Amino acid sequence: MKKTESSCQLKQNKERGYKMSESLKLTIPGSPEYIKIAKVAVGQAACLHGLDIEKTDDLQMAVGEACRLISCHGYSAWSDTYSVIFETNNDEMTVTVIDENGCHSLKKSERYRCLECPSEGDMGIKLLECVMDKVEITRAGEGCRSIKLTKKMK
Numbered sequence: 001m002k003k004t005e006s007s008c009q010l011k012q013n014k015e016r017g018y019k020m021s022e023s024l025k026l027t028i029p030g031s032p033e034y035i036k037i038a039k040v041a042v043g044q045a046a047c048l049h050g051l052d053i054e055k056t057d058d059l060q061m062a063v064g065e066a067c068r069l070i071s072c073h074g075y076s077a078w079s080d081t082y083s084v085i086f087e088t089n090n091d092e093m094t095v096t097v098i099d100e101n102g103c104h105s106l107k108k109s110e111r112y113r114c115l116e117c118p119s120e121g122d123m124g125i126k127l128l129e130c131v132m133d134k135v136e137i138t139r140a141g142e143g144c145r146s147i148k149l150t151k152k153m154k
Helices: 009-015 032-048 051-073 117-131
Strands: 022-029 080-090 094-098 134-139 145-152
Touching: 022 145, 032 051, 032 080, 032 094, 032 117, 051 080, 051 094, 051 145, 117 134
Parallel strands: none
Antiparallel strands: 022 080, 080 094, 094 145, 134 145
């Protein structure tokens, strides 16, 4: 029977200078109601890795905006699904929001309609750049794009 490390052991290993890295991947339905799940999951993971509350709030807000940009902005319908990948090492945390299949077929309801989609998207990118240490936006073919957010832990 394999014994797993407790959080106390993980803390001791970190204090000794051992490199720690983890990865968490979520596949999210494109409906806007699910953005909160991505924000909460990333926020909890960030807290577990010692990110302070202010940086965690910034990260959660940025993840929510990145999810909106990937799943909605610039399209007439919401993305069917997209992925949120959280990765950490001793120095920084990265969250990549990626629309891997590029399929946007979920009809936008009046409740979640983007009235100023193109200009809101530009403002969203500026917001990401203000609260994150690094923002990378990539396009890889028809409809496939990703946003990689990096936050330094110290």
